[in-house]
Amino acid sequence: MFDARPPDPATRIAGAPPVLGVPALSIRGLVKRFGEKVAVSGIDLDVPAGSFYGLVGPNGAGKTTTLSMATGLLRPDAGHLSILGVDVWSDPTAAKRLVGVLSDGIALFDRLSGEQLVTYHGLLNGMDRETVRTRTRDLLDLLDLTEAGGKLVVDYSAGMTKKIALATALVHAPRLLVLDEPFESVDPVSAANIRDILHGYVEGGGTVIVSSHAMDLVQRMCDHVAVIASGRVLASGTVDEVRQGHDLEDVFVDLVGGRHHSKGPEWLRTS
Template identity: 75%
Template sequence: MEARRVAPHPEPPVALTVPPPPGPAAAAPVPALALRGLWKSFGPKVAVGGIDLTVPAGSFYGLVGPNGAGKTTTLSMATGLLRPDAGEVRVHGVDLWADPTAGKRIIGVLPDGLRLFDRLTGLQLVTYAGLLRGMDRDMVASRARELLAALDLEASQDQLVVDYSAGMTKKVAFAAAIIHAPRLMVLDEPFESVDPVSASNIRAILREYVGGGGTVIVSSHVMDLVQRMCDHVAVVADGHVLAAGTVDEVRGGRTLEDTFVDLVGGRRTGMQGLEWLRTC
């Protein structure tokens, strides 16, 4: 087909002013959490050796690694609970260690092994956590009761936390961590000791939270749980990140557990050296 010809237009007049420079390129989205060169040593032991990690806003991010890998130390530094020897932590663009008040205001933290004010009742503890955040007392009262009901703690809300089971203690600590509706939740082993029904309820709460624009970072040893629950994952060992990205990218068509074991090593097969366990 013959190309359509366009009638020529007269030449435009010569511009008498210098055109403005092109505008800046669209800024990249600010991550929910950015760790840069994070280091922490305890005496001669290097617990975290220069970790770099970027957690996209709105993601459900899993942090996995063997015992002693540096996960808890990393999360403690990322949330203002432990000062790093070197490196930078930014929470939604806020330099956490330069302005800890602003950074901590938008984080909800459930540390592993956290000591609670266990001579308070469950309701008192969650209420206290909300009031410490500067929330309105009526709002605190409403949210505390809603959280305790959602976590199946309503019947024991007037019981002292010291008398709670391990699972109940984990759940009430979770309620205290999220009552202020933070933009970022950092949860270290949140399902440990929690019964399957309560764990399912917590996962539902977290999915709704991420769906509403929040970001969750969860540390767990349960690979299948992370694979089903998270959209991003980082594998940590010996204080270093071995792999990070979307779950599909990291596992590469295999199960996350197989990829994890190949990355960190240490797989044992059979009963070599344990033949005495055989009963026949």
């Protein structure tokens, strides 16, 4: 059976011992502009190793841009990023060995079968073929994709595509798992199975960062959370620290604004 627990970090970077107390992800002064628009405006954030960290914010808040820079997919205009002490941009190869990524909206090689796609990602990460074969089989079984493993990804449903993308992120047993809207379009049974897998991964020493719009899900699933809006961190800490005895969704709405206390026009009332 596939073991989602990440290996000893000393095996990930030759000669590098594990460093106790180092954040799984450290962000300092992160800035990104697209023309005149400032998408990320000086974000500072530490994600503790071994945490299940939720990143929440309205559409356009800068969540996806931040995660793309943190995982080496998008170069920042300014700032410093490190994964378990490894600088993401001065040593990108070493940093990327430590992280598995599920990015919302990123195209997959969908003319491969599901099994071929996971195998390809395993081989790209330098794993031997027998290990890749075993882990691919285990992941397809774990995510209820065994029967679909031989089908082209282009023919998958949205939920199946999300699950096969998660398998590609897990196959090399990374130290940090970064998931952008991982439960979007996933049915409730599959979502429950994925949550179990992720909690087992964290219990085994891994760290999960999940970006989501579902406040109830984040409140139940995560132990830490950061609220982002307009490219800035408005609040961060443990879930209990941020919500301060209130519902996380209410705290979120109060922080980002935008709630309109209106019952709507008269013509919408049917009685």
